[in-house]
Amino acid sequence: MPDAYEQYLVPVIFRPFAEDLAARTAALAPAHVLELAAGTGVLTSCLLATAPSVEVTATDLNEAMVTLGSARAPGAVWRQADAQRLPFPDGGFDLVACQFGVMFFPDRVEAFSEIHRVLAPGGRFLFNTWGPLETHSFEVALQAGLERAFPVDPPRFFPTVPHGYSDPAVVAADLSAAGFAVEDEQELTLQGRAASTAGLATGYLTGTPVRTAVEERGDGPAVRATVIEEMTARLGPGPVTAPMTAYVFLAAA
Numbered sequence: 001m002p003d004a005y006e007q008y009l010v011p012v013i014f015r016p017f018a019e020d021l022a023a024r025t026a027a028l029a030p031a032h033v034l035e036l037a038a039g040t041g042v043l044t045s046c047l048l049a050t051a052p053s054v055e056v057t058a059t060d061l062n063e064a065m066v067t068l069g070s071a072r073a074p075g076a077v078w079r080q081a082d083a084q085r086l087p088f089p090d091g092g093f094d095l096v097a098c099q100f101g102v103m104f105f106p107d108r109v110e111a112f113s114e115i116h117r118v119l120a121p122g123g124r125f126l127f128n129t130w131g132p133l134e135t136h137s138f139e140v141a142l143q144a145g146l147e148r149a150f151p152v153d154p155p156r157f158f159p160t161v162p163h164g165y166s167d168p169a170v171v172a173a174d175l176s177a178a179g180f181a182v183e184d185e186q187e188l189t190l191q192g193r194a195a196s197t198a199g200l201a202t203g204y205l206t207g208t209p210v211r212t213a214v215e216e217r218g219d220g221p222a223v224r225a226t227v228i229e230e231m232t233a234r235l236g237p238g239p240v241t242a243p244m245t246a247y248v249f250l251a252a253a
């Protein structure tokens with residue numbers, strides 16, 4: 001999964017937001033940054049390029065992501081870590097960054113409390129989370145394809161996980177419950193550019209947990225053909241440009 005994620009999804013979906021988050025990080029001029037849910041290291045690479053003097057510790061729950069990430073962004077110190085049980089002492093970082101990871105944490109208040117613990121007093125937590133599914137044109141098209149392929153019981157990963165933590169008021173309440181003061185919250189829409197809609201569909205079907213959901217339901221090649229057909233009907237064959245909306249939060253410990 002990490003290879004397909006890196007090849008098909010990172011350049012289109014994740015890099016534009018990583019460039020934004022790296023610029024916001026550099027503007028805060030931190031010295032010791034902890035990155036959570038770093039995946040294959042797209043934000044890590046942008047951070048190292050944008051703020052070369054910053055010491056970056058990059059982590060992810062998934063060992064396979066850590067292996068690929070450490071090869072792609074070797075300038076960071078890489079370590080496997082669950083955001084809800086961070087293997088770091090109190091107060092050792094002045095900024096924690098996380099790109100599109102918080103929606104995966106089963107208990108956000110517990111994870112945010114851990115993040116608060118590892119930040120020095122006044123340290124910052126900078127992260128983004130997707131807006132509702134309907135604000136992400138690529139994933140609306142993907143979900144329509146999955147619903148066509150599986151009219152009964154379609155996979156619901158995208159509406160419920162990546163786009164399942166999309167109410168800024170809920171995010172702000174969770175941050176407050178963990179002891180943070182919300183300093184800033186912005187809605188940000190960036191354009192994703194995909195050379196090929198079929199390539200993008202392949203990325204979603206093989207580089208995300210949708211892969212397992214499709215395997216459980218059977219007949220992968222037929223599903224792939226249906227999803228590509230539906231996504232192409234909605235987006236065109238590519239190149240295609242489409243809007244993607246996220247919220248960016250900055251909170252102080």
Ligand SMILES: C[S@@+](CC[C@H](N)C(=O)[O-])C[C@H]1O[C@@H](n2cnc3c(N)ncnc32)[C@H](O)[C@@H]1O
Nearest residue numbers: 014037038039060061062082083099100101104
């Ligand atoms: C959508 S990916 C984002 C990866 C990367 N930040 C990027 O922008 O490409 C979500 C990541 O969250 C990680 N993850 C899921 N649950 C986690 C947890 N409890 N603690 C740390 N990372 C977690 C996954 O392994 C995955 O790499």
